[in-house]
Amino acid sequence: MPPASPPFTFRSIALPVFLPTLLFSTGEGAILPIIPIAAHNLGASLALAGFVASMVMVGELAGDIPAGWVVSRIGERASMMGAAFVALGGILVCLAAPNPWVLLAGVLLIGIATAVFALARHAFMTTHVPLRYRARALSTLGGIFRGGWFIGPLIASAVITATGTPQSAFWIFAVGCGAAALSLLVLPDPERAAHAADPARAAARAASHAEHHGLFRTIWSHRAVLLRMGSGVALVGAARSARTTLLPLWALSIGLGEANTALVIGIAGGVEFALFYTSGHIMDRWGRLWSVMPCMIGLGSGFVALAFLHDVPGRTAWFVAVVLVLSLANGMGSGIVMTLGADLAPRNSPAAFLGAWRFAGDGGQAAAPLLVAGLTAVASLPLASGAIGVLSLLGAGILGRYIPRYVPHRPRAAREASELA
Numbered sequence: 001m002p003p004a005s006p007p008f009t010f011r012s013i014a015l016p017v018f019l020p021t022l023l024f025s026t027g028e029g030a031i032l033p034i035i036p037i038a039a040h041n042l043g044a045s046l047a048l049a050g051f052v053a054s055m056v057m058v059g060e061l062a063g064d065i066p067a068g069w070v071v072s073r074i075g076e077r078a079s080m081m082g083a084a085f086v087a088l089g090g091i092l093v094c095l096a097a098p099n100p101w102v103l104l105a106g107v108l109l110i111g112i113a114t115a116v117f118a119l120a121r122h123a124f125m126t127t128h129v130p131l132r133y134r135a136r137a138l139s140t141l142g143g144i145f146r147g148g149w150f151i152g153p154l155i156a157s158a159v160i161t162a163t164g165t166p167q168s169a170f171w172i173f174a175v176g177c178g179a180a181a182l183s184l185l186v187l188p189d190p191e192r193a194a195h196a197a198d199p200a201r202a203a204a205r206a207a208s209h210a211e212h213h214g215l216f217r218t219i220w221s222h223r224a225v226l227l228r229m230g231s232g233v234a235l236v237g238a239a240r241s242a243r244t245t246l247l248p249l250w251a252l253s254i255g256l257g258e259a260n261t262a263l264v265i266g267i268a269g270g271v272e273f274a275l276f277y278t279s280g281h282i283m284d285r286w287g288r289l290w291s292v293m294p295c296m297i298g299l300g301s302g303f304v305a306l307a308f309l310h311d312v313p314g315r316t317a318w319f320v321a322v323v324l325v326l327s328l329a330n331g332m333g334s335g336i337v338m339t340l341g342a343d344l345a346p347r348n349s350p351a352a353f354l355g356a357w358r359f360a361g362d363g364g365q366a367a368a369p370l371l372v373a374g375l376t377a378v379a380s381l382p383l384a385s386g387a388i389g390v391l392s393l394l395g396a397g398i399l400g401r402y403i404p405r406y407v408p409h410r411p412r413a414a415r416e417a418s419e420l421a
Helices: 011-031 035-041 046-074 076-096 100-128 131-163 166-186 190-197 199-210 215-221 223-253 258-274 276-286 289-306 315-332 336-344 351-378 381-406 412-420
Strands: none
Touching (some): 011 100, 035 166, 046 100, 076 166, 100 351, 131 166, 223 351, 258 315, 276 336, 289 381, 351 381
């Protein structure tokens, strides 16, 4: 009988898993609210600035397919280090950009690197974290990303104020990528440590890799769940990424300054960060649906309300209030996409499935900023906000129908028995 593996503790993954993620996401958070402004300063129209900002999500979508292949073959740590260096290349392109189109290429490269980095952490947590801790662990990972997106804009606000140029935010990301790569070199490899602690699972995973058929075979094998659950997750991604593009554009359209825009979005990130563990606790104790529904209904209601507040008196105060409501709703869904993907993925070799799963979610993330840019160009920014709100409410309906079918909540005793089987 094989020896029992040591009990899981959050302390065992705190530094080697969460620290590189925090460093990378802090840099990413510094540039996300600044990309539309940097594009506008290079001569882009409001619609083109939104299109350039959308390339982060388009790059993530394009990177999901190769990310599943890369992570399953070279491991999580090597994939993350490679992603950090690719992101550095994209940053250099952005800093040297003479026009919005070159900036667009750099942002696209950053998006591809982000896809690989995020999938590597997701695959590790899916494989090595026990089911009864899964939602809390993945919500914590989501919270770490949100922590970076909270810290990054605050640092960017201070740096932009000191330098007078929004392009300086890209240097923050460069420092974050370099620090993340260094931490991955210095800290222990959690994947190797997990295999050493549980050789039986490592052997099973290796055997699973030998039978691996690739991403497209995985998509076909899981086509029903990817079509049904994936469509709902795509709308979750759409609502979240629309915030990244629409809110800076809204601030620009009402005359909010660059530093104030970064400050407001940074404070909103703090609200999200404060709720990440609450979201995971709710999912582990009462089920995934109790986190999804408040998140999507809150996002949908917030976007619909924002559509009517562009030209009202005190519009800046209303904007800040709605941003905080959207952050509260989004924080309640922290980690939900990663948790659902982990619930549905093959246990021993999740990377290929997670590539397909993230492709579905990132498809919504990539499409929403393009929808915002298109509706802004042909109609207005308030109409774009209202459309995103309606899509968010539709996503709540889809997931409310299919989560009980594919991810039914089980009592704690049943979950523990499943893990021991």
